[in-house]
Amino acid sequence: MIPASFDYLAPTSVEEALSVLAEAGDDAKVLAGGQSLLPILRMRLNAPEKVVDLGRIEALRGVRDGGDHLAIGAMTPYSDVVANDLVREHAGLLARAVETVADPQIRHRGTLGGALVHADPAGDVGAPVLALDATMVVVGPGGERTVPATEFFHDLFETAVGDGELLTEIRIPKHTGWGSAYEKFVRVSHQWSIVAVAATVRVEGGSIAEARVGLTNMGNTPLRATAVEQALVGSSASGLADACAAAAEGTNPPSDLNGDADYRRHLATVLTRRAVQKAMEG
Amino acid sequence: MTAVDDRPTTEVGRDRRRKEDQRLITGRTRWTDNIQLPGMLHLAMVRSPFAHAKILSIGTDEAKASTGVVAVYTGADLADSQGVNINAWPITPDQVTPTHLPVPADRVAHSGEIVAVVVARTAAQARDAAELVDVDYEELPAVLDMKEALKDEVLAHPDSGTNKSAFWKLDSKEQGSGGDVDEAIAKARQDGIVIEREYRQQRLVPAFMEPRSTVVDPTGEQISIWSATQVPHILRFAIAATMGIPESKVRVIAPDVGGGFGGKLQTTPEEFATIAVARKLGKPCKYTETRSETMVSAHHGRDQWQKLTLSAEKDGTVTGLKVELLADLGAYVAIVGGGVPVLGAWMFNSIYKFPAYQFNCQTILTNKTWVDAYRGAGRPEATYAIERIMDELAAEVGVDPIAIREKNWITHDEFPFTTVAGMTYDSGNYEAATEKALELFGYEELRAEQKQRRESGDPVQLGLGVSTFTEMCGLAPSRVLGSLSYGAGGWESASIRMLATGTVEVVSGATPHGQGHETAWSQIVADRLGIPFENIEVLHGDTQTAPKGLDTYGSRSLVVGGEAIVRAADKVIEKAKPIAAHLLEASVDDLEFSAGQFTVKGTDKGIGLTDIALATFAAHNLPDGVEPSIDADATYDPVNFSFPHGTHLCAMEVDTETGATSMRKYVCVDDIGTIINPLIVEGQVHGGLVQGIAQALWEGAEYDEQGTLVSGSFVDYTLPTAADTINFVSEHTVSPSTTNTLGTKGVGEAGTIASTPAVVNAIVDAVRHLGIDDIQMPCTPERVWKAIQSAGSHQAAAPVADAQPHFGDDAPNQDPAAGSTDGAAQ
Numbered sequence A: 001m002i003p004a005s006f007d008y009l010a011p012t013s014v015e016e017a018l019s020v021l022a023e024a025g026d027d028a029k030v031l032a033g034g035q036s037l038l039p040i041l042r043m044r045l046n047a048p049e050k051v052v053d054l055g056r057i058e059a060l061r062g063v064r065d066g067g068d069h070l071a072i073g074a075m076t077p078y079s080d081v082v083a084n085d086l087v088r089e090h091a092g093l094l095a096r097a098v099e100t101v102a103d104p105q106i107r108h109r110g111t112l113g114g115a116l117v118h119a120d121p122a123g124d125v126g127a128p129v130l131a132l133d134a135t136m137v138v139v140g141p142g143g144e145r146t147v148p149a150t151e152f153f154h155d156l157f158e159t160a161v162g163d164g165e166l167l168t169e170i171r172i173p174k175h176t177g178w179g180s181a182y183e184k185f186v187r188v189s190h191q192w193s194i195v196a197v198a199a200t201v202r203v204e205g206g207s208i209a210e211a212r213v214g215l216t217n218m219g220n221t222p223l224r225a226t227a228v229e230q231a232l233v234g235s236s237a238s239g240l241a242d243a244c245a246a247a248a249e250g251t252n253p254p255s256d257l258n259g260d261a262d263y264r265r266h267l268a269t270v271l272t273r274r275a276v277q278k279a280m281e282g
Numbered sequence B: 001m002t003a004v005d006d007r008p009t010t011e012v013g014r015d016r017r018r019k020e021d022q023r024l025i026t027g028r029t030r031w032t033d034n035i036q037l038p039g040m041l042h043l044a045m046v047r048s049p050f051a052h053a054k055i056l057s058i059g060t061d062e063a064k065a066s067t068g069v070v071a072v073y074t075g076a077d078l079a080d081s082q083g084v085n086i087n088a089w090p091i092t093p094d095q096v097t098p099t100h101l102p103v104p105a106d107r108v109a110h111s112g113e114i115v116a117v118v119v120a121r122t123a124a125q126a127r128d129a130a131e132l133v134d135v136d137y138e139e140l141p142a143v144l145d146m147k148e149a150l151k152d153e154v155l156a157h158p159d160s161g162t163n164k165s166a167f168w169k170l171d172s173k174e175q176g177s178g179g180d181v182d183e184a185i186a187k188a189r190q191d192g193i194v195i196e197r198e199y200r201q202q203r204l205v206p207a208f209m210e211p212r213s214t215v216v217d218p219t220g221e222q223i224s225i226w227s228a229t230q231v232p233h234i235l236r237f238a239i240a241a242t243m244g245i246p247e248s249k250v251r252v253i254a255p256d257v258g259g260g261f262g263g264k265l266q267t268t269p270e271e272f273a274t275i276a277v278a279r280k281l282g283k284p285c286k287y288t289e290t291r292s293e294t295m296v297s298a299h300h301g302r303d304q305w306q307k308l309t310l311s312a313e314k315d316g317t318v319t320g321l322k323v324e325l326l327a328d329l330g331a332y333v334a335i336v337g338g339g340v341p342v343l344g345a346w347m348f349n350s351i352y353k354f355p356a357y358q359f360n361c362q363t364i365l366t367n368k369t370w371v372d373a374y375r376g377a378g379r380p381e382a383t384y385a386i387e388r389i390m391d392e393l394a395a396e397v398g399v400d401p402i403a404i405r406e407k408n409w410i411t412h413d414e415f416p417f418t419t420v421a422g423m424t425y426d427s428g429n430y431e432a433a434t435e436k437a438l439e440l441f442g443y444e445e446l447r448a449e450q451k452q453r454r455e456s457g458d459p460v461q462l463g464l465g466v467s468t469f470t471e472m473c474g475l476a477p478s479r480v481l482g483s484l485s486y487g488a489g490g491w492e493s494a495s496i497r498m499l500a501t502g503t504v505e506v507v508s509g510a511t512p513h514g515q516g517h518e519t520a521w522s523q524i525v526a527d528r529l530g531i532p533f534e535n536i537e538v539l540h541g542d543t544q545t546a547p548k549g550l551d552t553y554g555s556r557s558l559v560v561g562g563e564a565i566v567r568a569a570d571k572v573i574e575k576a577k578p579i580a581a582h583l584l585e586a587s588v589d590d591l592e593f594s595a596g597q598f599t600v601k602g603t604d605k606g607i608g609l610t611d612i613a614l615a616t617f618a619a620h621n622l623p624d625g626v627e628p629s630i631d632a633d634a635t636y637d638p639v640n641f642s643f644p645h646g647t648h649l650c651a652m653e654v655d656t657e658t659g660a661t662s663m664r665k666y667v668c669v670d671d672i673g674t675i676i677n678p679l680i681v682e683g684q685v686h687g688g689l690v691q692g693i694a695q696a697l698w699e700g701a702e703y704d705e706q707g708t709l710v711s712g713s714f715v716d717y718t719l720p721t722a723a724d725t726i727n728f729v730s731e732h733t734v735s736p737s738t739t740n741t742l743g744t745k746g747v748g749e750a751g752t753i754a755s756t757p758a759v760v761n762a763i764v765d766a767v768r769h770l771g772i773d774d775i776q777m778p779c780t781p782e783r784v785w786k787a788i789q790s791a792g793s794h795q796a797a798a799p800v801a802d803a804q805p806h807f808g809d810d811a812p813n814q815d816p817a818a819g820s821t822d823g824a825a826q
């Protein structure tokens, strides 16, 4: 498959990238790891005149300790996110989710920022980022702004990042000592989530003190199961089913070859229970 | 019949690493798409997005003006020069066979059909220009569902007047190979058991690794065609037969070919179009498809509805089997498309001694991608249905699935055995394979665990699936093919060239596409002629070096092509013998040949075969009247099919909360006669198993109401990877074939044929106690979960003691829980 021809630009700083984008207007597309953009170009679902590769902007890569939070550069590849000790210690849920994405090759190329801006509802990073109360740093011609994860995802493939803007950083409040689990339901191992549930909990004396639950592919955007989070407070491992029963309430999941909406709703409740249970175990 | 050869062997039976693997695995080889010719042009195809439409007009001006474009051709432009896709097996004299032009001019009959060809200096330019071709279509109503198509209300091809292509029947009473099936069923309705089921064989995509590619060089005395095909010889024949080019002017080369699974046994629209364009322009041309194009334009496999009526005595002794098939051919009757379901005619009775049998097959045209052979071709479909229904019989009688099979199978002392379908199985031992499999599997322990899980109400239930299969392969005795109106023979040819310097060329007409022929043939010839394995070169796949052949499919290469090689080798020895006698100054009658040496009996005088090759090359001192060559050719026409068999056992865990299934254990004991190379066999078995398991669990080509293939990429067509499979235990028993010299049987398709029912039987077995007796393939978690849900909800209605399900007028008589969620257009 051959994409339509385009000009390739490779700025080395965020400033340069922004000015290149401003100049190109509507005709430019940002390239991160290319794991979603390249298939789109090759299948000719999109044919931008310019492709602006962020790959040479070193500043966008890596994980920093920001005190009460971790700051993850948008261009940090999945494989670095998973391998990072800070992430594993303070945002275990993200590591658990990212290690289920596709396969090793794709995790070496695909980036956390690219996946978030792409905002595929079946993508695995939206739910954990949402559950962990992350904040996104977006820069554009008008300067830098921060967007809470709850306001970041607008719709299918639509986020708060506008044309000519870049996502530069993902800030995740530390969840040190929280247990976490990502229950991803697929038919074959390299598949996108049919449904997945991201759960992280703080356990005190055998029962849940705080819980965060995010849902993947249960609607046009990743969702937070806040009612479940509240119901879980005070639960012990044996009493999770009731608290998780409402996991699918208010969701509007898709129907496709892998399952209809009702089946997905059912899965969401089972997977939520399982994810919370595993999260409690560590 | 040939007696099985029991000469000692040093190479046969050895697990040689495959000679060809280094180049195949690294890709540093001659894949068709790697071929670059000077001045070569590139093609891109414009394809119909509609399942059925009239082509009103095609605007090519903009495309022609695009950078690098040399020409744009429509069907009208190619009309008289493009040949036609052939059907080589009209199953009845009155079969409806719509003309299948490579590039139709006025109507498309499935989405993905080619409507225009763009030729440019680079592949990218051709692709860019293809976007600019402006086709004006008038959509026509499309018929997508087989059962709808039967009604002939909407026609796939309006001119044909019907969607019914052909009806084919085999009746054991009529042909004198058994009793009257209707009588058997009527009797069983009085005092026995009648089981009626309808099973669905979903459509599959053959998903070979290398996309198809064709390069044509029209310059030179012969037009040269490289193609990623399983069938270079058949392609050459088809070109000559339909394009008006003398066969002697056509050279076809299948260089290294990256898999086929039947998917490359077609002569394709893309091949014909590339040839037509190259001839028009007088320049070398290349066309390589994208994976998205493969999915819609390379032929699909399976796609049947299978109605079975099985009659038995109360103790489970089967008295009759009646089969009614509906087989979707898609939009056109492919090269052997009509014949594939018919191959099931001899296989539904499988390893069993059914006294009465009837097979009915209706082939149907729809506006979907054409359907043809896919690994197993007709036999997996049959095996699935019979092995599923034997489990249902076991459940009805209340015995273990193994016991019901033992009661009905052919015992080892009954071979050779002529079946109710009229096939004569030469050898086999179902008891031995089953016994070994049960032991390796730990059948009793797993049954105990199943019982315990049921009793404790474990959310994860365990099921055990049995599949005792046989198949007919080694296609095929030419006379049998003739009696079935097949358009060719089933022989295979081989040549052996003894080179002066001691190495040997083995030329085979069976063209591999990943099977490992070069290694296996070398092993056979090494033993036969006493030549070191390394000194043997296997040549194939080029009609200039291997002019005669019928190619590779139907697990035929070894049992037919291998036998041709054995015979050519024996002829070499025969031809060398008088020369040896002459050089040794001995009588021919006093010579013995062993391990590459002729020796004079009772003396230490001898001469090596390679020395004779050199002496023959020099030709200075040959006996009078002997030609200076010990090279030999052989063409072998098999006397019978090959009947491998085996017992496959599968344990599946079913998560009743989600419907997810996971494989716990898989054991197979296959009897494929003599094994030439155990490593190659292991590879064939493993790959075959995964493909069969994939039909049971993962794969399915699904269309929407518009006739668009929804599972048109590997995102939705869920092919498994190694990460989705477990370690298989594969072992063998050996009942040598009595119909070829080496005692071999085919193994290329066995795993695929056997595994599908083993898996589905295991899943159904895991949830049968919940009131479920079928789940449609692929057994997705959603289908399994829904089956459990609906079984649970109507379980309250107590089962009537001896109620036996009967077919309704139109609805498939499936368990309502079977989850018919095949999309609107099944």
Ligand SMILES: Cc1cc2nc3c(=O)[nH]c(=O)nc-3n(C[C@H](O)[C@H](O)[C@H](O)COP(=O)(O)OP(=O)(O)OC[C@H]3O[C@@H](n4cnc5c(N)ncnc54)[C@H](O)[C@@H]3O)c2cc1C
Residues within 6 Å of the ligand: A029, A030, A031, A032, A033, A034, A035, A036, A037, A038, A039, A054, A074, A075, A100, A101, A102, A103, A106, A109, A110, A111, A112, A113, A114, A115, A116, A117, A118, A120, A122, A123, A124, A125, A161, A165, A166, A167, A168, A190, A191, A192, A193
């Ligand atoms: C075979 C396969 C299987 C996959 N399986 C999964 C899976 O199981 N789970 C899963 O979650 N994902 C899966 N993916 C998708 C994968 O996660 C992608 O990598 C990810 O969605 C995109 O990240 P990327 O860095 O490759 O972004 P790109 O593809 O380069 O870009 C994606 C989009 O984001 C925009 N963009 C990227 N970075 C920025 C930025 N910093 N600022 C503004 N805009 C930006 C681009 O313009 C583009 O529109 C799969 C992909 C493939 C090819």
